Amino acid sequence: MKEFLQLNRNLKLRMLTMFLVAILNSSILPNMTIYYSRYFGTMVTGVLLIMVSIASFLAGLYGGHLADVYGRKPVMIGGGLMIAAGYAIAATMNSPWLQDPHVTFVGFLIAGVGASGANPAEQAMIIDASTPQNRQYVYSISYWIVNISVMIGSALGGWFFRDYLFELLTGMIIVSVVNLCIITLGMKEIEHATEAVSNSLSSLLHAYQEVMTDRRYMLFLIGWVFAGIISSQPDYYLAVHLGADFHATTILGVHLYGQRMLSMVTLTNTIMIVTMMGLFTRISRDWSLAKTYSLGAALSALGFASAFVGDRFWPLIVSAIILTLGEMFVVPSSQTLRADMMNPARIGVYSGAMMAVNPLASIIAGMLVSASGLLGNWGMAAVMVLCGAASIGLVVKSARMPATY
Template sequence: MKILFTFNKTIQIRMILNFISITGSAMVMPYAVVYFTNKIGAALTTITILVIGILSLLGYLIGGRFTDRIGRKKVILVSEVVSGICFLIISYFDSFDYFYALPIIIAFMIMYIFESAANPAYSALIIDASDEKNRSVIYTCFMWISNIAFAVGSVLGGFYFEKYSAVLFFIVGVSSILSAICTYYFIVDMYVNKIATKTSKENSIINKAPFSISATFASRIFLFLCVGILLLNLLSEQFPNYLSIRVVSNYPIGNISGFNMIGYLHLVDTLITVFAVGVILKVTTKLSEKGKLMIGLALFSLGYICLSYFIQPYFLLLGMILISIGRLIYYPTLQSITAKVIPEEMRGSHLSILGLLSAMGGMLSSLFILGMEYISESSITIIFICIGICIILNYYSAYKFIN
């Protein structure tokens, strides 16, 4: 896409590093649960995942605060170096025939803390280096690149993780450290540069002001964004949780097994995201920002309702098509709106809160796995409909305060 070459140099470099990072993570992280289950058993794996999830939430908060205090670049550098070292430690201990559970688990925990801490810095860096005119397109390109990278990494991991996990962990560790080196030399932290131009008094206020939850949530529009991101992730994380279990338990249908159907749905999602992004951009160009947001959210919600109600392959594929198209429409628009309403000097703190709520939404989605034992599928569909309506009404109400 020619448009990629029109972006700020920082954006271009971040896209390249983002591709490398996601490719590396996709080679190992989707298989980490199976990896731990085979080594330490399901019970200890579950406890490990819960602890890692809690530490990740803590990482978001710490990263957001330091992103505003010391700048985006420093947080990214520290996070990528520490994450890289952790992957190298995991690779080293994984290379032995005996499984050294304690150092590997500790390394995973530290790595997740620092990776979570870097997320607000990554987001703030992109916002700093973009403007309202091209921000929506930039987020679309990032989503496009991320999906390609995830597909490539997943395929490589599927072929090589079982026999060469130590090698893959080593590759991810080295790539993380190389990413930090590239960030150090080639990426400009525009936020730090802006701080440097202020008076020493203003600089002191920005960097030494105590973190205030009340100040962070003072904006009514930000409260709407918080509720929205929680509900969106509560819905979007249903596919790897409740919906996948539902598909597997209701199949085979004909010659298609449940796992085959899940694979087809993932394939459709990837193909649409990778190949239809240009068409979606062109078709929605003339729509207003509000129009794109509402249409995208409606299609996205309708897709999940289809997945929760129907079980026939064609309807499931239709649901995934609606989800993919809806996400391509609403996601870059929502990210652009979020960037516009968050104050520059508190971007890290605000983005960390949104990231934390996003993770919480994913964690809450797992409750539907327990609920399916007591609630009928049709009742869960009704819950999905209510969540979809709440999402649309929430962002419709939020838009009144944007201007």
């Protein structure tokens, strides 16, 4: 608690806004696929989700550039206004007086673009307000806070989304407005290194060209793509594997089948992070970041690999414990390494470049699901081990390289 109280005011407020935004996102967004499928069908829904992903990716790139041009706070305020406006449109179109799923999609698209556009500025503000000495602690506690809020948000969405969507969206408008007020009235722009740049398209392209010529950072990003392939598996092959191969059983009177077993893995993961993250932060405090990352990535890869060849309750719970141990080492160390590698004058753009990692990892994870018919469970387990080894090799190599900016 003492260490938390000593943090910069912006960091403490950022953790509060992170808590609110994660509740907002986790209560609504996971259920929107069901919403769109009900009104548009699965084929159109797929197209809509691709549109959202592309728009969010582009917004993240541009938002990172704007964070370097205008500063972090103005971009965060702009993103917050778009989020509030998007949810207001969506709520209006799902009210007792109006129902229009087409305009609802537009509302959520606006909110998604706002959130993605603000994300690099938010990441940059964390780096501006933290120090190399407390940065790993900051990322650890941030990750802990996000997991708590996701638990709350998921429960809210599960209980209220179907029957009380208007009321839920109204609540989310209030949350987004509160979040915007915290940013506007509470946070201060921190002086940061910058270079004279404009907001033109040519300046944007030049800025990201500079990032792509930073070999150290690009090696890290590629290594993080491999890590992203591993961490995304609950939404991809792990769900497929449990649905097809899990031996249904009854534990303490609760009948567990594939889908419920996936929820048990997720529940185990969340409970461990919420209750044990502080302990693991203290354990790894004096380790090198490369060592912490290597151990975490290895445990994550082995945890998912063992889950892919497991088909019964207790072995899968053990796998969930192993992969969660890895996650608690990987996330803070990787975020700290990433921050240390950024050019101080281009932190917004460097943060924006990170927006490409999750979409790319998701695409590859989806391709692996298609290939799993040929690879089988053991083949997919081997792929996880190879991804873990590749991630460790690339990240550790990048961590040992000197800065080129």
